[in-house]
Each structure stands twice: as structure tokens, then as C-alpha cells.
Amino acid sequence: MxxxxxxxxxxxxxxxxxxxxxxREVSEDVDHTVRAIIADIRERGDAGLIEYTQRFDRADITGRLRVTREEIAQAYESADPQVIDALRFARDRIASHHARQKPQDDRYTDAAGVELGSRWTAVESVGLYVPGGTASYPSSVLMNAVPAVVAGVERIAMVVPAPDGVLNPLVLVAADIAGVSEIYRIGGAQAVAALAYGTETILPVAKIVGPGNAFVAAAKRQVFGTVGIDMIAxxxxxxxxxxxxxxxxxxxxxxxxxxxxxxxxxxxxxxxxxxxxxxxxxxxxxxxxxxxxxxxxxxxxxxxxxxxxxxxxxxxxxxxxxxxxxxxxxxxxxxxxxxxxxxxxxxxxxxxxxxxxxxxxxxGSNHVLPTARSARFSSGLSVLDFVKRTSILKLGPDQLRALAPAAIALATAEGLDAHGRSVSIRLNS
Amino acid sequence: MxxxxxxxxxxxxxxxxxxxxxxREVSEDVDHTVRAIIADIRERGDAGLIEYTQRFDRADITGRLRVTREEIAQAYESADPQVIDALRFARDRIASHHARQKPQDDRYTDAAGVELGSRWTAVESVGLYVPGGTASYPSSVLMNAVPAVVAGVERIAMVVPAPDGVLNPLVLVAADIAGVSEIYRIGGAQAVAALAYGTETILPVAKIVGPGNAFVAAAKRQVFGTVGIDMIAxxxxxxxxxxxxxxxxxxxxxxxxxxxxxxxxxxxxxxxxxxxxxxxxxxxxxxxxxxxxxxxxxxxxxxxxxxxxxxxxxxxxxxxxxxxxxxxxxxxxxxxxxxxxxxxxxxxxxxxxxxxxxxxxxxGSNHVLPTARSARFSSGLSVLDFVKRTSILKLGPDQLRALAPAAIALATAEGLDAHGRSVSIRLNS
Structure with a gap:
């Protein structure tokens, strides 16, 4: 009842x-195991990936970490054409809605003559984690990859484990339709480590997104700082x-x-x-x-x-x-x-x-959304998750003279003399 | 050399x-200690805060957790008027620059007749951590609080430890100038726990921002999910x-x-x-x-x-x-x-x-900025850190009919029959 x-x-x-x-969740404490896996991948690279994949996914991926163009072509062959069309239809709707989320640069001169600005640039490279098995959803591939493509991310490296060597062909098709650049048949904490630190085959990325199990979530938390991560769903x-x-x-x-x-x-x-x-x-x-x-x-x-x-x-x-x-x-x-x-x-x-x-x-809107009451302080996935903002400031001698007294007063009050000097030294010229 | x-x-x-x-940093492992402090504050509330403050800050704050209006008035009295003016000057420049960062709502109807939108709302309440002692910078109070005020956050609860009972008067003045609603003389992991879970005196907040030592950083990581946090600087x-x-x-x-x-x-x-x-x-x-x-x-x-x-x-x-x-x-x-x-x-x-x-x-720009190469994937503090976006979707019967086949095809391909049914059940009416 x-x-x-x-x-x-x-x-x-x-x-x-x-x-x-x-x-609604029991949080598994897998931090220790994950820490060891990450250290091992950092040390042994591809060899570590191959060994963990043998152990956890029961598959030998020696010499074939990366999914080939031929495999992607085969995935298209094996997929229902109606579903392929539906993925393209979804991709187009997601892309056109997300295109409206691109933030605008701003550059202006204020009343004091100070030039200020905000400049947005895309994250250079993104890693996309896709779960294996029954939770391997092609729609989630679109929802994570399309906003990155719209943002202007040049390189999207996807990882997806292939338990017993089996990949969901629709996941490969969705990745291709979304604009994913590279696909690797790996999963778990080892895949997150490979994306964060790189191996012989996989170049490191700047940010990792996508859902995963307790091991993947713990690995994302541990590599955070070295790379960016999305929210933990x-x-x-x-x-x-x-x-x-x-x-x-x-x-x-x-x-x-x-x-x-x-x-x-x-x-x-x-x-x-x-x-x-x-x-x-x-x-x-x-x-x-x-x-x-x-x-x-x-x-x-x-x-x-x-x-x-x-x-x-x-x-x-x-x-x-x-x-x-x-x-x-x-x-x-x-x-x-x-x-x-x-x-x-x-x-x-x-x-x-x-x-x-x-x-x-x-x-057209994103299905990666804040769970467990976190909508009180966070937002769903968007183009903003794949760009970052740089502040711009430009003063001439007159503006520096106008702003200097307040800056020097505050630096002095905070006991930071070298801060004050860096301003005052420019006033005596 | x-x-x-x-x-x-x-x-x-x-x-x-x-x-x-x-x-450049040795990360201290204080997770275990911090976990115990957080659990203790959740259980004992104010009593716990008073005890930890006695132990770590050597001060008895029984009955006076919150800084009073009189203390803030006294802080103004004791401060150099030139510095107060400099803080107001800085606040105005920060506020006017950050006002340009407020994102715009979006609502439109696409070619298929589907209404879509993005709606921005302010986080309801924010906790601001301010370090004690020599690193207690009034400028940082402005940089963290002003964007929250500009975003429309109604309640900003600040915590700042008072080692040996001593507070930096300029920090109180800066908080008042910035628009902070409440100030509590507590610090460390216990203050973060109080902000996240609330006590008899302190209502919980939705997000915690501001720099701190290893204990504060670990506490922020641990309460993340219950509340939002900013980047770890x-x-x-x-x-x-x-x-x-x-x-x-x-x-x-x-x-x-x-x-x-x-x-x-x-x-x-x-x-x-x-x-x-x-x-x-x-x-x-x-x-x-x-x-x-x-x-x-x-x-x-x-x-x-x-x-x-x-x-x-x-x-x-x-x-x-x-x-x-x-x-x-x-x-x-x-x-x-x-x-x-x-x-x-x-x-x-x-x-x-x-x-x-x-x-x-x-x-006028913010001084809370991404450190340690994290500018590759993240941005400085801004109004965007104090708002969140809700997606809006609205279909009528015609739009549902137009989108249904693709939605049902994808739901079926993903083995989610109840998803498909939730759409198809509306088509037979």
C-alpha cells in the first residue's frame, strides 16, 4: 500500500x-578500491585498462581499446532504421534548443573609463562516461554529448564498458549521430582514471560527464580538481x-x-x-x-x-x-x-x-537534471557546463589613478603591503 | 635562485x-575527524557548536552565537573611515559589474508548436564561510556576498571564527556593506555542518561558499549533495x-x-x-x-x-x-x-x-577565480553561482502526436515500456 x-x-x-x-540510496564506500585502481592506471596506462577489463568485463581488449569506424558502420547496419531516425530527430531538437543557451561575451567601458568584460570559451576536451549493460541508454548519449558539441568542444572521448565483449549498437549509433570523436570500450573507475590522466592510447580530457555506478561516482569525485566533473546523479x-x-x-x-x-x-x-x-x-x-x-x-x-x-x-x-x-x-x-x-x-x-x-x-530540453532535492541549488546539464568564463579588466593611467586610493587602502587594511606597492609603484611615473 | x-x-x-x-599543496587527510564533527553537530546542534568553539577558538560563545547589531555598529566605530569608504566603493563597482551577469529567462514556441523555455531563479539561502585570523579578508566578504545579493538570494548567513574571541571589525563592516543577513562567530567543520543541517539558532542554507582551511574544505565536500558548494580554492x-x-x-x-x-x-x-x-x-x-x-x-x-x-x-x-x-x-x-x-x-x-x-x-570583476589549472574547465565566482535554471516544456495534443512516434521508438529500444505507455496512452483519446 x-x-x-x-x-x-x-x-x-x-x-x-x-x-x-x-x-533512497545506500552510499557504498568504495573509495579505497577506487583509489588503488586510479593509481594503477596512472602507473600502467593501457596495460592496466586491459587487465581490469579482463577482470571486470570478462573481455580481452588487447590492441582494440578504441571502437573502430567499421564497428560503428556495423552498428548502423544492425539497428532498426526507425530508431536511427528517432535518434536523429531527437538530436536535432536537442541541438536547436541548446543552441539558445550559448552565453554572450560582454565587453564595455564604465563611467570611470575602465574596460570590463566576460569572455566565454569552450572546454577543449570532454570525456563522456556511458554505463554498460541494461542502463546503456542511447538517449543519454545524446543528452550528454549534444550540449558539448553545441558549446564548441572540439574533442569528445566516450567510454562505455562492454560486458562479455558486448556493446549496445544503438549507443554507438547515438554517439556517432551526436558527434562523439572517439569511443573506448572500457568502464568503471579505470575508465575515469584513463580520461583524467591519459594513457598511451587515450589523451587526457579537461572535464568528465555522464552517469555511472558507485565506483564511477567515487572515481569522478577523486579526479575532481585534475579535471572538471558534472553533478553526481x-x-x-x-x-x-x-x-x-x-x-x-x-x-x-x-x-x-x-x-x-x-x-x-x-x-x-x-x-x-x-x-x-x-x-x-x-x-x-x-x-x-x-x-x-x-x-x-x-x-x-x-x-x-x-x-x-x-x-x-x-x-x-x-x-x-x-x-x-x-x-x-x-x-x-x-x-x-x-x-x-x-x-x-x-x-x-x-x-x-x-x-x-x-x-x-x-x-529538446535536457534529461540530465538535479535529483534528490538538489534543484534547490543546481541546474540541469546545459551548454554552460561545457564553457567557462574569463574576466577581462583594462585600465589606462587615468583609471589607475582613480581606483588606486581605494585599492591601496584595502590592501593596507588587509596587511598586504606588496599588493599596495604593485599599485602605488605605477603612480609615481 | x-x-x-x-x-x-x-x-x-x-x-x-x-x-x-x-x-603546490600537501592535501591533509582530515576526513575522519571532519565526519565525526559533522555527525556531532547534527546530533547536538548549538551545544556542539559552543563546545567546539571553546576547544578550537578558546572562546565561550554560550548565548551569543550570533553577532549583534550593536557589535556591527561598534565595528564601524572602530574602523578607519577611509577604509569604510573604500569598501563601499568596491561594493558598488562589484555590484554594477555583476549585475550584467544576470541570465535572461527564455520562452519560445518552435516550428512544431512546442513551447520551450529556461527559467532562472535565485538560490533561496546561502552560507558564507569567512576564515578567521590573518586570512580574514574584508575584500573576500564582498566578493562572495555581493554576487549573491545581485542574484536575488534572500538570506545570506555568514560564519567567521573568532579565535580567542577576537573578530576583525572590517570583516563585520564588509558583511554589513555587502548585505549579509546574519553573522555567527563560529568556524571550522562545525560551522559548515551548522549551515548545512541547521541548529536551534541557525536555519540551514541551500548552498555554502567561501574559502577555508583543510577542515573546512573537507567539510564542504562531505555536505555536498545536501547543499551546493562552490569550487575548492x-x-x-x-x-x-x-x-x-x-x-x-x-x-x-x-x-x-x-x-x-x-x-x-x-x-x-x-x-x-x-x-x-x-x-x-x-x-x-x-x-x-x-x-x-x-x-x-x-x-x-x-x-x-x-x-x-x-x-x-x-x-x-x-x-x-x-x-x-x-x-x-x-x-x-x-x-x-x-x-x-x-x-x-x-x-x-x-x-x-x-x-x-x-x-x-x-x-569590479570577482577575485574568486579558478586555481591550479582549473581554468581549463571552470570559471570564477559570478551571479550564475547563485541562480539555477529550470527547463520548461509544454505540448498540446497536436505536438504530442507529432513527437510521439520518435519518443515511443526510443523508449521501446531502451526497454522502458512504461515510458512508451505514458505517451501512447494519451494518443487514443
Missing amino acids: VKRLDQKQTDFEESFAAFLSTK GPSEVLVVADKENNPDWIAADLLAQAEHDASAQSILITDDAPFAEAVADAVDRQLKLLPRGEIAAKSWADFGALILVDSIAAAIPLINRIAAEHLELAVADPDALLPRIRNAGAIFLGAYTPEVIGDYVG | VKRLDQKQTDFEESFAAFLSTK GPSEVLVVADKENNPDWIAADLLAQAEHDASAQSILITDDAPFAEAVADAVDRQLKLLPRGEIAAKSWADFGALILVDSIAAAIPLINRIAAEHLELAVADPDALLPRIRNAGAIFLGAYTPEVIGDYVG
């Missing part, structure tokens, strides 16, 4: 706070806010689309109508029986799902902001009216005809 | 690569590129302004003129004797400083990009001509009348 919360209950605040702080979640005018079957389908991801996923419904909530709960139970991944979805729904009954849709706003969901569906009559008051959400899907799944694949 | 590298030497590439990979560095038309004394003063920060700081000169390089080296030695912090600066210069002789200023470009300095001074005839080819730098200071120190205090 799924968890039910009711804003009318006197203990609602307590129950809601407890629900909010529920951990947790299990996925959806919050659906729906009034009673909705079809309960549609809403149930959306909750289950999230729940089927994995047993730690979370699906929450907020509604102002108790019978509607129960109708959705019934529809979930019915639809669960139809799903190939029904067992996973049932566990997610039972462990982390929730139906939250509110006094009115307006009364849901503070709860929405506290949940700070990765995905927020607003299936209400006038979703745009709620928008200005919603502050924390990774992505918002407006109206009954915008199921979150559209955003997973073909909406 | 400072390190000298010469691009003409046959072993230059080897020497330069070795120089680049020199570690390493020791500071400057790269000065100067031709022989410069006054060697000015360039020496700039190198020393960096070196006086701490013994791990780094100052590098790149020039195309050997006699000029030696003249700068001589000027450094002469000026070192005049500096109150000469001992620190001398150690930094001897251990990590370098003079790099290049064949031409143009030949310096690839080196500049590999060094990816936090601060880059271009003291050459036409610095703007070099700009388009420079890719990796935290901030660039153009021409002989723009010493880097201006950027530390009153230029």
Missing part, C-alpha cells in the same frame, strides 16, 4: 518532513501535481514511467481531490501488471511513492518548492499561472499533454 | 611539463606575460603581490627578452627586502616562481593556455590582439596599467 499524506492531518508537517528526508524522481479533471490512467502511467527506472526511483502525486488520488492509486495497481519491468516499478512505488492530498492546488506550492523535484508535471487547468511561484524544480512539464517522458527523449 | 626555463633549450618541453605538474597564482618595454620594477611588484599571499602561491613571468627577465629577477630580490611579508614571498618565489623565456610573445600562447593561470597579466604593446587566442585563464589584466591587484579589490 502506497504512502498517503493529507495536509488536513494535524501531524502533516511532521510526516512530510520525515518523507522529505527519506534516503542520484536516483530519478517525478512529482505530478494534478487536479481531478485529469484521466487517472494517464497520471498513473506517468508515475510508473518514473518508477520503472529502478527500485530507488520516486513517484509522487499531489492532488486536491481524495477520490481522484484513489483512482490513480487503483490505476497504478492495474497498470503495474502490464509492465515488463513491473517488479522494479512496484518496489519503487511501494517503498518511495506517495499520494499527497492538499487543501487546494495553491496550497501545494510550498510543498512543491520543498520537494524540489527533478521532474515536475503540472497537470492542472492553468499551469502557467502556477509557474511564477515555483522556485525549485529541475524541469517543469506543463499541462496534461506534456508527459515527462517527452523530456526524456525528444522535447 | 628562481627557476628559469628557456623555450630554446632542447629539453624545454620536458622541463615545462614537469613544472606544470608540480603540486587552491593556492593563488599569477602569470605575467611582459615584453621588454615594461618597467622591471612594476612587473616585479606584481609577481611579489602574488607571492606574499602564502608560501604555496605561484608567480610566473613569461618574456621574450633575456636581459629583461634578469632585470625583473634583480628587482624581485631588491623589493623582497622591503616587504613585511618578505619571508613568505621569498619562499613562494624560490619554491614555485619561474622565469620562462620564449622565442616571441606569439610563441607564448600555447604555454599560456597550458598554464591556465588564475590571473593572467598581458603587459605587452597590444594585449587585445592576443586575446582571441587565449583560451584558459580565470581573469585577464590588459596592459601595463592594469596590475592584478586592481582585480583583487576595486576593478
